[in-house]
Amino acid sequence: MPELPEVETTRRGIEPHIVGRRINRVTIRQPRLRWPVPPLDKLLAGQRVKSVSRRAKYILIEFANGTLIVHLGMSGSLRIVNTNTPSRPHDHVELCFGKQCLRLHDPRRFGAMLWTEGDPLKHPRLCDLGPEPLSNAFNGESLYRIAKNRRAPIKSLIMDGKTVVGVGNIYATEALFAAGIHPQRAGNRVSLARLEILVDEIKKVLDHAIERGGTTLRDFVNETGTPGYFAQELMVYGRAGEPCKLCGNQIKTRQIGQRASAYCSVCQR
DNA sequence: AAATTCTCCTGAAGGC
DNA sequence: TGCCTTCAGGAGAATT
Numbered sequence: 001m002p003e004l005p006e007v008e009t010t011r012r013g014i015e016p017h018i019v020g021r022r023i024n025r026v027t028i029r030q031p032r033l034r035w036p037v038p039p040l041d042k043l044l045a046g047q048r049v050k051s052v053s054r055r056a057k058y059i060l061i062e063f064a065n066g067t068l069i070v071h072l073g074m075s076g077s078l079r080i081v082n083t084n085t086p087s088r089p090h091d092h093v094e095l096c097f098g099k100q101c102l103r104l105h106d107p108r109r110f111g112a113m114l115w116t117e118g119d120p121l122k123h124p125r126l127c128d129l130g131p132e133p134l135s136n137a138f139n140g141e142s143l144y145r146i147a148k149n150r151r152a153p154i155k156s157l158i159m160d161g162k163t164v165v166g167v168g169n170i171y172a173t174e175a176l177f178a179a180g181i182h183p184q185r186a187g188n189r190v191s192l193a194r195l196e197i198l199v200d201e202i203k204k205v206l207d208h209a210i211e212r213g214g215t216t217l218r219d220f221v222n223e224t225g226t227p228g229y230f231a232q233e234l235m236v237y238g239r240a241g242e243p244c245k246l247c248g249n250q251i252k253t254r255q256i257g258q259r260a261s262a263y264c265s266v267c268q269r
Numbered sequence: 270a271a272a273t274t275c276t277c278c279t280g281a282a283g284g285c
Numbered sequence: 286t287g288c289c290t291t292c293a294g295g296a297g298a299a300t301t
Contacts (some may be wrong), residue, residue, distance in 0.1 A: 001295075058272085069298090071295085073278090073296090074295055075280085085298095090279090106278095107278080107280070109279085110277065110278065110295060111295095148293090150271075151272085152271075258273085259294075260294085262294075
């Protein structure tokens with residue numbers, strides 16, 4: 001599932017192929033995504049892409065008359081393909097620029113395409129989001145200010161977009177392991193010093209995955225793509241029942257906030 | 270206000 | 286081999 005590193009890698013991958021280019025056709029095969037897809041064929045006719053940016057896991061494609069906001073949900077992907085490439089099932093929307101198209105493929109349709117004519121950062125979906133995880137605005141003290149008054153599990157807090165954006169289940173799980181913090185520990189029972197370590201580990205794991213994405217997802221033209229992380233690098237995520245790579249104890253799993261959460265009860269307290 | 274539960278959807282995995 | 290059931294998962298919405 002696309003987490004922030006995959007979204008950033010996607011943004012970097014498509015940007016050079018579409019910035020400055022003019023749309024000559026839009027095809028909507030399936031308008032029923034998370035929310036109905038707006039009439040992009042009319043909105044984008046003849047429009048030129050001004051920029052491709054990102055906020056949280058949203059990709060923002062800017063035009064002179066507004067901004068297309070794209071979210072990949074958990075099974076979505078954007079690819080640059082030749083116009084004559086046959087569409088596959090679940091290729092829901094495509095923006096064509098002459099001989100090339102930007103295609104949204106999303107089997108589970110948890111993704112979204114939204115349109116706004118104002119400042120995209122003021123859009124209802126974006127205006128209440130917390131800080132970017134890799135920015136200085138997200139630090140030990142900012143996390144402490146939130147966590148110190150909350151009894152919810154620390155894992156739920158760091159996965160809450162109002163605390164910090166872009167930390168999905170995989171990276172939350174891995175960062176908590178790296179920081180030695182039990183995912184279910186109440187927010188108000190984690191010291192500032194430990195939160196500083198946690199923030200550090202979150203940034204590290206995201207940075208590393210973006211770096212990976214840059215090398216493994218380099219080609220966005222006619223490529224299937226690989227995720228920004230590798231199964232053999234995961235310390236705990238998806239390893240329930242297997243031995244901890246640090247202490248050998250069996251990795252456990254439980255539901256925290258409706259999400260599978262793997263952890264080592266020896267290494268994480 | 271905070272915490273919890275529900276919801277969308279389909280591919281993959283497990284059971285028999 | 287194949288059919289049927291179960292379930293994960295991002296994040297907004299609804300509910301407690």
